[in-house]
Amino acid sequence: MSKKNSRRSFIKRASLTSAALSTSPFLLAASSNNRLILSRSYTHQEFSANDQINIALIGTGIQGIFDTQAALKVDGVKLVAACDLYTGRLERAKELWGQDIFVTRDYREVLNRKDIDAVIIATPDHWHQTIAVAALNAGKHVYCEKPMVQNFNEGQEIIKAQINSGKICQVGSQGMSSLGNEKAKQLYEDGAIGDIVMLDMYNDRYSAEGAWQYPIPPDANTNTVDFDTFLGNAPKVPFEPKRFFRWRNYQDYGTGVAGDLFVHAFSTLNYVISSHGPNRALATGGLRYWKDGRDVPDVSITLYDYPKTETHAPFNAAFRINFIAGSGGGGGFKLIGTEGEMEIGQNSVTVNRSKLSMTPSGYSLISFTEEMQQKIKNEYAAKNLEPRRSSLSTGTTTWEAPSDYKGGHYDHFNNFFTSIRSNGKVIQDPKFGLRAAGAALLANESYSRKQPVNWNPTEMKLM
Numbered sequence: 001m002s003k004k005n006s007r008r009s010f011i012k013r014a015s016l017t018s019a020a021l022s023t024s025p026f027l028l029a030a031s032s033n034n035r036l037i038l039s040r041s042y043t044h045q046e047f048s049a050n051d052q053i054n055i056a057l058i059g060t061g062i063q064g065i066f067d068t069q070a071a072l073k074v075d076g077v078k079l080v081a082a083c084d085l086y087t088g089r090l091e092r093a094k095e096l097w098g099q100d101i102f103v104t105r106d107y108r109e110v111l112n113r114k115d116i117d118a119v120i121i122a123t124p125d126h127w128h129q130t131i132a133v134a135a136l137n138a139g140k141h142v143y144c145e146k147p148m149v150q151n152f153n154e155g156q157e158i159i160k161a162q163i164n165s166g167k168i169c170q171v172g173s174q175g176m177s178s179l180g181n182e183k184a185k186q187l188y189e190d191g192a193i194g195d196i197v198m199l200d201m202y203n204d205r206y207s208a209e210g211a212w213q214y215p216i217p218p219d220a221n222t223n224t225v226d227f228d229t230f231l232g233n234a235p236k237v238p239f240e241p242k243r244f245f246r247w248r249n250y251q252d253y254g255t256g257v258a259g260d261l262f263v264h265a266f267s268t269l270n271y272v273i274s275s276h277g278p279n280r281a282l283a284t285g286g287l288r289y290w291k292d293g294r295d296v297p298d299v300s301i302t303l304y305d306y307p308k309t310e311t312h313a314p315f316n317a318a319f320r321i322n323f324i325a326g327s328g329g330g331g332g333f334k335l336i337g338t339e340g341e342m343e344i345g346q347n348s349v350t351v352n353r354s355k356l357s358m359t360p361s362g363y364s365l366i367s368f369t370e371e372m373q374q375k376i377k378n379e380y381a382a383k384n385l386e387p388r389r390s391s392l393s394t395g396t397t398t399w400e401a402p403s404d405y406k407g408g409h410y411d412h413f414n415n416f417f418t419s420i421r422s423n424g425k426v427i428q429d430p431k432f433g434l435r436a437a438g439a440a441l442l443a444n445e446s447y448s449r450k451q452p453v454n455w456n457p458t459e460m461k462l463m
Contacts (some may be wrong), residue, residue, distance in 0.1 A: 034397040038179045040405065042414075047076030053417055055118045056081035056102075056110045058131060060089040062214070063145055064122030065096065067172065070409040071120065071143075072097075074417050080115060083107045085226040086244070088217055105226050107131055111138040118168075118420060121145060124253045126234055129154040136161040136169060141420050143413070145172040146267070147259040147440060148433035152462050155434035162430050170416040170426040171433030173267035177415045178346035178408025179401045184335075185272045192351050193337030196273060199317035200334045201265045203257075204325030211290045211298060211323040212248045216241045242293060249294030255441060256296035257321040262440035265319065265333060267428060268344060270436060272335070274311040277435045277457035278304035281442035289324035298323035302443040307457075319443070346408040347401040353394045358385035434460050 053076060057068050060082050071077055081102040082093035090103040102113070110116060111134055118141035121131050125147060132144045136158070148171045149155045162169040175181060188196075205211060220241040227239045234252040237243070247253040248260060255263075270277055285300035304317040335342045340353035359380045365373045412427070419426045428436075438460055445462065446453045454463035 033395070036397065036399050038183055038399050038401050038405075040179055040401075040411075042406065045075045052076050052078045053117045053420060054078050054080045054115050055120060056083065056113070056116045057093070057120045057122065058083045058107045058110060058135075059120075059122035059124075059127075059145075060084035060093050061122060064120065065092075066409070067120050067122055067143070067145070067174075067413075068097070070174070070407075071413045071417075073406065073410050074414050077413075077417060081110050081113060083110050085230050086217075086220070087224045088219060105229070108134070111135055111140060117141060118143065118416075120172075122172075124230070124247045125150040125255050125259055126253045127232055129158060130232070132158050132169070133161045136165040136167050139165065139167065141168040141416075143170045143172055143416050144433070146433070147255050147263045147437035148430065149437050149441075150253075150255055150259070152438055152441060152445075152460075155430065155437065155460060159430045159434065168416065168419045168423075168426060169430050170412070170419070171267075171428040171430065171436070172412065173264050173428060173433075173436065174409040174412045175264060175346045176267050176271060176408070176428045177411035179405060179411070180344055180346045180349050180408070181268055181271055183349045183399050184268075184342060184344045185274075187342060187349065187351060188272050188335070189274075192340060192353070193335060193342050194339030195313040196315045196335055196337045197313070198315055198336040199265075199269060200332065200336065201262075201318065202320040202322075203261050203331040204322045204327060204329045206325050206327070206329045208290075210329065212246055212294075213290070213292065214246050216245045220245065246294075249290075249292070249296060251295050251444075254296070255437075256444055257298075257300045257323070258302070258319075258440040258443035259437070261321055262302070262319050262443060263436050266436040266439045267432075268333065269317070269335075270432070270439075271427070272344070275306065275309060275457075277439040278306045278317065278442070278455065279457055280305040280452055280454050281439075281446045282452040283443040283446035285321075285447060297447065300443065300447070302446065304439070304442070347405065348398055350396065350398040352396045355386070355394050431460070438462075 055071060055077060057064050057079065068079060072079060079097050079101060082090060083104050084090055085105050093103055094101060104110060110119065119135050121128060121142060121144045123131060128144055129149050132142050135142050148158060222239050225244055227244060230244055243250055266277060281302055281304050283300065283302040285297040287297050288299050290298045300321045302319045306312065306315050306317060308314040333344050335344065340351055343350045360376060365376065368376065415427050418424065435457055438455060442453055442455050456463055
């Protein structure tokens with residue numbers, strides 16, 4: 001069904017009687033505030049020891065632990081090994097998952113094990129490409145945390161390794177498989193907001209932890225931390241615990257707010273509207289408050305241009321991050337279209353459709369005589385620019401996940417492991433991951449150059 005016909009169908013359904021409203025999850029009614037429950041069914045399966053998927057965690061930090069906890073909720077999955085460069089995290093891994101798991105500070109020992117089917121890569125960004133390629137070449141399925149790469153030129157190697165190995169590679173923007181994303185895509189394709197004209201994304205934080213000032217354990221030293229291996233191909237510097245435990249604050253190891261936060265938004269946006277991404281970016285910002293040695297901004301604003309494609313009109317996107325938001329924090333992700341707006345979260349989607357005023361009001365009529373005002377009103381009335389159906393198709397509807405929903409993080413891993421078992425397709429493969437990461441990295445490139453930058457979203461190349 002074409003986008004135009006789909007939109008017409010949506011409006012037709014939205015113009016039905018209120019009696020029909022209670023039976024259709026797509027309908028909106030004038031002056032309504034409907035709340036509808038989404039659903040997702042899960043099938044519980046029993047797997048023998050021989051049928052289990054054995055996984056290993058490489059990078060046992062904050063995100064690595066959350067990833068593994070989500071992964072182990074999926075039936076038939078077992079953690080058998082963990083790797084990290086800080087011995088305290090290896091001890092933590094045994095606390096969480098048992099004293100019998102294999103632990104090491106060398107990821108190559110993990111890849112050499114024959115009993116490991118898949119690995120979760122949750123290392124600092126500058127190690128993603130090296131370990132992902134090595135894991136795929138070693139015959140392991142890979143779940144790689146976002147952003148898939150630290151630099152634009154690293155992505156093609158992962159794509160090539162995945163194709164040559166025939167293994168599954170899922171990029172870890174965990175909200176991608178959520179009920180919210182799934183419903184938003186359905187609504188967008190059904191024409192719920194018309195043609196997209198703008199995206200508004202923001203993330204405000206107001207805490208030291210939210211600004212990546214993570215705690216440093218008092219036993220951090222050159223014996224407990226393999227700092228030289230952590231540096232990898234980054235510039236050699238003396239041991240500095242802040243660089244290891246707060247690596248997101250440094251360009252040598254991380255990708256700043258763009259790689260940490262923008263990439264989630266691009267994953268959702270590109271998925272919902274079936275896009276390859278933007279073709280131009282202009283960034284600004286600065287280091288306003290958290291002057292703790294970091295060399296990345298704590299306030300970032302980036303404007304993106306999306307070109308016209310078969311699935312969307314040309315539009316603009318605004319991405320804003322503030323790590324010193326005195327308001328207390330918050331966030332939002334909103335698609336704004338010609339006929340409505342859609343706010344998307346992992347657990348809910350809200351569509352709001354308003355009536356577009358097409359006739360002049362007292363503001364513009366005030367300069368005419370009373371007689372002329374009436375003539376103008378009569379002319380506009382004859383044109384019937386605001387038919388009754390435009391009012392009937394307005395209102396607000398929210399679709400919410402049920403209270404027992406397992407969450408987008410679980411769904412993303414469920415998609416990953418199901419694809420391994422069925423040799424199917426993941427929702428976020430390396431090509432998708434590079435397009436999301438590439439779009440995010442444009443912000444860093446523009447900020448560094450102090451000028452707009454161009455990107456080919458189809459060929460995934462910096463212009």
